[in-house]
Amino acid sequence: MTLTPQIMSETLGAPHEKDRGCPISLVRPDPSLARPLILSSPHSGRDYPAELCDQTSVPVEQLRRSEDAYVDVLIDGATAHGASLVHALFPRVFVDVNRARGELDPAMYRDRMEVRADAPSRRVASGLGVIPRVGSDGQQLYRRRLKFQDAQARLVRFYEPYHDALAGLIAEVRDRFGFAIVMDMHSMPEHSAPGVDFVLGDRHGQSCDPRITEAVEAGLRAQGFVTVRNTPYAGGHTTEHYGQPATGVHVIQIEINRGLYLHETRVRPNAKFDIFRDNLQLFIGEFVARNWNGLTSS
Numbered sequence: 202m203t204l205t206p207q208i209m210s211e212t213l214g215a216p217h218e219k220d221r222g223c224p225i226s227l228v229r230p231d232p233s234l235a236r237p238l239i240l241s242s243p244h245s246g247r248d249y250p251a252e253l254c255d256q257t258s259v260p261v262e263q264l265r266r267s268e269d270a271y272v273d274v275l276i277d278g279a280t281a282h283g284a285s286l287v288h289a290l291f292p293r294v295f296v297d298v299n300r301a302r303g304e305l306d307p308a309m310y311r312d313r314m315e316v317r318a319d320a321p322s323r324r325v326a327s328g329l330g331v332i333p334r335v336g337s338d339g340q341q342l343y344r345r346r347l348k349f350q351d352a353q354a355r356l357v358r359f360y361e362p363y364h365d366a367l368a369g370l371i372a373e374v375r376d377r378f379g380f381a382i383v384m385d386m387h388s389m390p391e392h393s394a395p396g397v398d399f400v401l402g403d404r405h406g407q408s409c410d411p412r413i414t415e416a417v418e419a420g421l422r423a424q425g426f427v428t429v430r431n432t433p434y435a436g437g438h439t440t441e442h443y444g445q446p447a448t449g450v451h452v453i454q455i456e457i458n459r460g461l462y463l464h465e466t467r468v469r470p471n472a473k474f475d476i477f478r479d480n481l482q483l484f485i486g487e488f489v490a491r492n493w494n495g496l497t498s499s
Contacts, residue, residue, distance in 0.1 A: 224359045226273070227366045228286040236283030236489040237378035237496075239370050240276045241439065242386045243298045243363065244269035246289040252351075253295045257342050265468045267294050267337040269388040275462065275478050276386055282486045285374065287366050289359070293333065294342060296359040299385075299437040300324065300331040309334055311346040315353070331360065337390075371443060371450055379497035380449035382413060385439045391460035393433060398426040398461060402436035402454035408444025409451035410496055417453060420484045449497055 229235070247268060249261055257264070273288040280286060289298055303319035309332065318325075328335035332352050336342055367383075374381035394400055399421050403414045414430065421428050436444070436454040444452035459465050462477040 223362075224289065224291050225363050225366050226286070226288050226290060227370070228277075228280055229370075230280040230283045230285060234281070234283040235285075235374075235377070237374050237381055237493060238279075238282075238284040238485075238489050239367075239374060239381060239383045240279050240284050240286050240386055240485075241367055241383060242269065242273045242276065242286075242288035243439065244289070244293040244387060245271060245273040246291040246293065248290045249292055250295060253292075256344065256347070258344055259336060259340055259342060262468070263338075263340070264292065264294050264336060264342075266465070267333075268292060268468065269386075270459070270463055270468050271470060271474075272386050272388050272457065275457070275481055276485070278478075278482045279485045282482070282489050284485065284489060285370050287363070287370060289363050291359050294336055295333075296355050297329070297331055297333055298360055298363045299387075299439055300329075301438050301442070302331060302356060302360060304330040304438075305332065305352070306330050306334055309343075309347055310349040310352065312349050314349050331356070367439075367443070375449050380451065380493070382409070382493070382496070383439070383443060383450070383452040384417075385436070385452060385454045387434075387454060387456045388459045388463070389434065389456040391458055391465060394429065394456075394458065396427060397429050398458050399428045400432070400434045400456040401428055401430050402434045402440060402456065403431065403452075404436045404440050404444065405431050408436055408440040408446070409453045410446050412496075413451050413453055416488060416491060417455065420487055424480055424484060451496060 245268060276286065301319055304322055304325050305318040306325050307314055307318060324330060332355065334342060371381045389400065401414055401417055403409050418428050434454060434456045440452045440454050443450055462470060462474045464471050
Protein backbone atom coordinates (compact mmCIF):
# COMPACT_ATOMS: atom_id res chain seq x y z
CA MET A 202 0.00 0.00 0.00
CA THR A 203 1.22 3.49 -0.79
CA LEU A 204 0.04 6.76 0.66
CA THR A 205 0.32 9.62 -1.80
CA PRO A 206 -0.66 13.18 -0.89
CA GLN A 207 -3.32 14.47 -3.28
CA ILE A 208 -1.75 17.84 -3.78
CA MET A 209 -1.64 18.27 -7.53
CA SER A 210 -4.10 18.30 -10.38
CA GLU A 211 -4.04 15.31 -12.71
CA THR A 212 -2.30 17.32 -15.39
CA LEU A 213 0.79 17.36 -13.20
CA GLY A 214 0.32 13.78 -12.05
CA ALA A 215 -0.06 14.04 -8.29
CA PRO A 216 -0.24 10.30 -7.76
CA HIS A 217 1.78 8.11 -10.08
CA GLU A 218 -1.28 6.05 -10.99
CA LYS A 219 0.14 4.46 -14.12
CA ASP A 220 3.12 3.17 -12.17
CA ARG A 221 1.32 1.75 -9.12
CA GLY A 222 3.17 -1.27 -7.78
CA CYS A 223 6.46 -0.32 -9.46
CA PRO A 224 9.01 1.81 -7.58
CA ILE A 225 10.34 3.56 -10.69
CA SER A 226 9.19 5.09 -13.95
CA LEU A 227 11.19 4.29 -17.07
CA VAL A 228 10.21 5.81 -20.41
CA ARG A 229 11.99 5.27 -23.71
CA PRO A 230 11.48 7.48 -26.77
CA ASP A 231 10.19 6.31 -30.12
CA PRO A 232 13.15 4.32 -31.55
CA SER A 233 13.18 6.51 -34.66
CA LEU A 234 13.75 9.59 -32.47
CA ALA A 235 16.20 8.09 -29.99
CA ARG A 236 19.25 10.14 -29.08
CA PRO A 237 22.18 9.29 -26.76
CA LEU A 238 20.68 11.22 -23.81
CA ILE A 239 19.20 9.91 -20.54
CA LEU A 240 17.57 12.15 -17.95
CA SER A 241 17.37 10.76 -14.42
CA SER A 242 15.49 12.15 -11.43
CA PRO A 243 16.35 10.28 -8.22
CA HIS A 244 14.75 12.67 -5.74
CA SER A 245 11.35 13.71 -7.16
CA GLY A 246 9.35 10.72 -5.90
CA ARG A 247 6.21 11.54 -3.94
CA ASP A 248 4.59 8.15 -3.23
CA TYR A 249 4.96 7.73 0.54
CA PRO A 250 4.97 4.07 1.67
CA ALA A 251 2.77 3.20 4.62
CA GLU A 252 5.73 1.80 6.55
CA LEU A 253 7.42 5.20 6.49
CA CYS A 254 4.26 6.99 7.55
CA ASP A 255 3.83 4.51 10.42
CA GLN A 256 7.40 4.98 11.64
CA THR A 257 7.70 8.76 11.56
CA SER A 258 6.07 11.54 13.55
CA VAL A 259 6.90 14.08 10.82
CA PRO A 260 3.83 15.05 8.73
CA VAL A 261 3.98 14.16 5.04
CA GLU A 262 3.58 17.85 4.19
CA GLN A 263 6.86 18.51 6.00
CA LEU A 264 8.61 15.44 4.63
CA ARG A 265 7.85 16.69 1.13
CA ARG A 266 10.21 19.63 1.60
CA SER A 267 13.05 17.14 1.10
CA GLU A 268 11.85 16.31 -2.41
CA ASP A 269 13.26 17.70 -5.62
CA ALA A 270 9.59 18.35 -6.16
CA TYR A 271 8.18 17.97 -9.68
CA VAL A 272 11.53 17.73 -11.41
CA ASP A 273 10.07 14.63 -13.07
CA VAL A 274 7.26 16.79 -14.46
CA LEU A 275 9.69 19.44 -15.70
CA ILE A 276 11.54 16.86 -17.81
CA ASP A 277 8.72 14.51 -18.83
CA GLY A 278 8.46 15.97 -22.34
CA ALA A 279 12.07 15.13 -23.17
CA THR A 280 11.14 11.86 -24.87
CA ALA A 281 9.82 13.97 -27.75
CA HIS A 282 13.43 15.06 -28.26
CA GLY A 283 14.69 11.47 -28.20
CA ALA A 284 15.79 11.28 -24.57
CA SER A 285 15.15 8.33 -22.26
CA LEU A 286 13.78 9.03 -18.76
CA VAL A 287 14.06 7.27 -15.42
CA HIS A 288 12.89 8.53 -12.06
CA ALA A 289 12.18 7.17 -8.61
CA LEU A 290 8.55 7.22 -7.51
CA PHE A 291 9.38 6.83 -3.80
CA PRO A 292 10.66 9.74 -1.69
CA ARG A 293 14.30 10.34 -0.94
CA VAL A 294 13.58 10.40 2.82
CA PHE A 295 12.68 6.70 2.47
CA VAL A 296 15.56 5.55 0.26
CA ASP A 297 18.11 7.88 -1.32
CA VAL A 298 19.29 6.33 -4.57
CA ASN A 299 21.87 9.09 -5.07
CA ARG A 300 23.96 7.41 -2.38
CA ALA A 301 26.14 4.34 -2.47
CA ARG A 302 24.37 1.21 -1.25
CA GLY A 303 26.82 0.93 1.63
CA GLU A 304 26.32 4.47 2.95
CA LEU A 305 24.60 3.10 6.05
CA ASP A 306 24.50 4.55 9.56
CA PRO A 307 24.90 1.71 12.12
CA ALA A 308 23.47 3.94 14.88
CA MET A 309 20.07 3.87 13.15
CA TYR A 310 19.50 0.17 13.79
CA ARG A 311 18.60 -1.65 16.97
CA ASP A 312 20.04 -4.97 15.83
CA ARG A 313 23.32 -6.07 14.31
CA MET A 314 24.07 -4.96 10.75
CA GLU A 315 24.52 -8.02 8.56
CA VAL A 316 26.70 -6.27 6.00
CA ARG A 317 29.72 -4.03 6.26
CA ALA A 318 28.96 -0.36 5.84
CA ASP A 319 31.17 1.86 3.72
CA ALA A 320 33.78 3.96 5.47
CA PRO A 321 32.06 6.80 7.38
CA SER A 322 31.23 9.72 5.10
CA ARG A 323 30.20 13.29 5.79
CA ARG A 324 26.79 12.55 4.31
CA VAL A 325 26.17 9.61 6.65
CA ALA A 326 27.46 11.58 9.63
CA SER A 327 24.94 14.33 8.88
CA GLY A 328 22.09 11.81 8.69
CA LEU A 329 21.83 11.75 4.89
CA GLY A 330 22.90 8.22 4.01
CA VAL A 331 21.13 5.77 1.74
CA ILE A 332 18.49 5.33 4.46
CA PRO A 333 18.23 8.93 5.71
CA ARG A 334 17.99 9.64 9.44
CA VAL A 335 16.92 13.28 9.08
CA GLY A 336 14.85 15.38 6.70
CA SER A 337 15.79 18.54 4.84
CA ASP A 338 15.53 20.79 7.88
CA GLY A 339 17.42 18.40 10.15
CA GLN A 340 14.43 16.91 11.94
CA GLN A 341 14.71 13.29 13.09
CA LEU A 342 12.59 11.09 10.86
CA TYR A 343 11.99 8.07 13.11
CA ARG A 344 10.43 7.64 16.53
CA ARG A 345 12.74 4.72 17.32
CA ARG A 346 15.63 2.84 15.76
CA LEU A 347 14.87 0.56 12.83
CA LYS A 348 15.39 -3.16 12.27
CA PHE A 349 18.30 -3.65 9.93
CA GLN A 350 16.49 -6.39 8.01
CA ASP A 351 13.75 -3.86 7.22
CA ALA A 352 16.36 -1.45 5.88
CA GLN A 353 17.85 -4.22 3.76
CA ALA A 354 14.40 -5.02 2.39
CA ARG A 355 13.99 -1.38 1.34
CA LEU A 356 17.23 -1.50 -0.61
CA VAL A 357 16.15 -4.66 -2.42
CA ARG A 358 12.67 -3.34 -3.22
CA PHE A 359 13.54 0.26 -4.11
CA TYR A 360 17.26 0.98 -4.47
CA GLU A 361 18.15 -1.98 -6.64
CA PRO A 362 15.34 -1.55 -9.23
CA TYR A 363 16.28 2.10 -9.73
CA HIS A 364 19.93 1.35 -10.37
CA ASP A 365 19.13 -1.71 -12.46
CA ALA A 366 16.96 0.52 -14.67
CA LEU A 367 19.53 3.32 -14.93
CA ALA A 368 22.42 0.95 -15.62
CA GLY A 369 20.31 -0.88 -18.19
CA LEU A 370 19.43 2.34 -20.02
CA ILE A 371 23.06 3.42 -20.06
CA ALA A 372 24.07 0.06 -21.54
CA GLU A 373 21.32 0.26 -24.19
CA VAL A 374 22.22 3.77 -25.25
CA ARG A 375 25.96 3.14 -25.29
CA ASP A 376 25.50 -0.05 -27.31
CA ARG A 377 23.49 1.86 -29.93
CA PHE A 378 25.48 5.10 -30.14
CA GLY A 379 28.89 4.17 -28.75
CA PHE A 380 28.44 6.54 -25.81
CA ALA A 381 25.77 7.76 -23.40
CA ILE A 382 25.11 11.15 -21.79
CA VAL A 383 23.25 11.23 -18.49
CA MET A 384 21.78 14.43 -17.07
CA ASP A 385 21.09 13.70 -13.40
CA MET A 386 18.38 16.22 -12.60
CA HIS A 387 17.89 17.80 -9.16
CA SER A 388 16.55 20.93 -7.54
CA MET A 389 18.07 22.96 -4.73
CA PRO A 390 16.70 25.28 -2.06
CA GLU A 391 16.79 28.87 -3.21
CA HIS A 392 19.01 29.87 -0.29
CA SER A 393 21.69 27.27 -1.04
CA ALA A 394 23.13 29.23 -3.98
CA PRO A 395 21.84 32.81 -3.80
CA GLY A 396 21.58 34.49 -7.20
CA VAL A 397 22.30 31.25 -9.06
CA ASP A 398 19.75 29.49 -11.28
CA PHE A 399 21.63 26.29 -12.06
CA VAL A 400 24.61 24.50 -10.52
CA LEU A 401 26.35 22.15 -12.93
CA GLY A 402 28.21 19.30 -11.25
CA ASP A 403 30.78 17.30 -13.22
CA ARG A 404 32.99 16.39 -10.27
CA HIS A 405 35.42 19.09 -11.35
CA GLY A 406 35.76 17.74 -14.86
CA GLN A 407 35.95 14.05 -13.94
CA SER A 408 32.47 12.70 -14.75
CA CYS A 409 31.95 13.89 -18.34
CA ASP A 410 33.71 15.27 -21.37
CA PRO A 411 34.25 19.03 -20.88
CA ARG A 412 32.34 19.71 -24.10
CA ILE A 413 29.17 18.49 -22.39
CA THR A 414 29.53 20.84 -19.45
CA GLU A 415 30.32 23.69 -21.83
CA ALA A 416 27.26 22.93 -23.97
CA VAL A 417 24.93 22.74 -20.98
CA GLU A 418 26.35 25.97 -19.62
CA ALA A 419 26.08 27.77 -22.97
CA GLY A 420 22.54 26.54 -23.60
CA LEU A 421 21.26 27.71 -20.22
CA ARG A 422 23.08 31.03 -20.34
CA ALA A 423 21.64 31.69 -23.80
CA GLN A 424 18.23 31.71 -22.12
CA GLY A 425 19.43 34.24 -19.56
CA PHE A 426 20.03 31.85 -16.66
CA VAL A 427 22.90 32.24 -14.21
CA THR A 428 25.03 29.10 -13.91
CA VAL A 429 28.01 28.05 -11.81
CA ARG A 430 30.05 24.86 -11.77
CA ASN A 431 30.52 22.42 -8.89
CA THR A 432 29.78 24.83 -6.03
CA PRO A 433 28.05 23.97 -3.79
CA TYR A 434 27.14 20.73 -5.61
CA ALA A 435 29.82 18.84 -7.56
CA GLY A 436 27.76 15.67 -7.98
CA GLY A 437 26.65 12.70 -5.91
CA HIS A 438 26.76 8.94 -6.23
CA THR A 439 25.28 8.90 -9.73
CA THR A 440 27.96 11.13 -11.21
CA GLU A 441 30.73 9.43 -9.24
CA HIS A 442 29.67 5.86 -9.97
CA TYR A 443 28.45 6.06 -13.56
CA GLY A 444 30.46 8.98 -14.92
CA GLN A 445 33.35 7.22 -16.67
CA PRO A 446 34.19 9.21 -19.82
CA ALA A 447 36.91 6.77 -20.85
CA THR A 448 34.24 4.08 -21.23
CA GLY A 449 31.86 6.37 -23.14
CA VAL A 450 29.57 7.17 -20.19
CA HIS A 451 29.27 10.88 -19.40
CA VAL A 452 27.26 12.13 -16.41
CA ILE A 453 26.52 15.70 -15.38
CA GLN A 454 24.43 16.68 -12.38
CA ILE A 455 22.12 19.65 -12.92
CA GLU A 456 20.71 21.45 -9.86
CA ILE A 457 17.78 23.78 -10.50
CA ASN A 458 17.00 26.66 -8.17
CA ARG A 459 13.53 25.85 -6.83
CA GLY A 460 12.58 29.50 -6.82
CA LEU A 461 12.38 29.31 -10.62
CA TYR A 462 9.31 27.08 -10.52
CA LEU A 463 8.18 26.20 -6.97
CA HIS A 464 6.63 27.55 -3.80
CA GLU A 465 9.20 25.90 -1.56
CA THR A 466 7.33 25.80 1.74
CA ARG A 467 4.02 24.76 0.16
CA VAL A 468 5.75 22.38 -2.27
CA ARG A 469 3.52 23.48 -5.13
CA PRO A 470 4.29 24.93 -8.56
CA ASN A 471 4.43 28.70 -8.64
CA ALA A 472 3.10 30.96 -11.40
CA LYS A 473 6.32 30.57 -13.42
CA PHE A 474 6.15 26.75 -13.61
CA ASP A 475 4.77 26.32 -17.13
CA ILE A 476 7.05 28.92 -18.70
CA PHE A 477 10.08 27.46 -16.98
CA ARG A 478 9.11 23.96 -18.07
CA ASP A 479 8.85 25.14 -21.68
CA ASN A 480 12.26 26.82 -21.48
CA LEU A 481 13.80 23.67 -20.05
CA GLN A 482 12.34 21.58 -22.87
CA LEU A 483 13.74 24.06 -25.40
CA PHE A 484 17.17 23.69 -23.80
CA ILE A 485 16.94 19.87 -23.95
CA GLY A 486 15.89 19.95 -27.60
CA GLU A 487 18.78 22.19 -28.56
CA PHE A 488 21.25 20.08 -26.58
CA VAL A 489 20.34 16.79 -28.27
CA ALA A 490 20.39 18.46 -31.71
CA ARG A 491 24.13 19.04 -31.35
CA ASN A 492 26.58 16.75 -33.12
CA TRP A 493 28.02 14.60 -30.36
CA ASN A 494 30.14 12.36 -32.57
CA GLY A 495 33.55 11.90 -31.02
CA LEU A 496 32.33 10.98 -27.52
CA THR A 497 32.73 7.24 -28.13
CA SER A 498 34.81 5.33 -25.63
CA SER A 499 38.55 5.14 -26.14
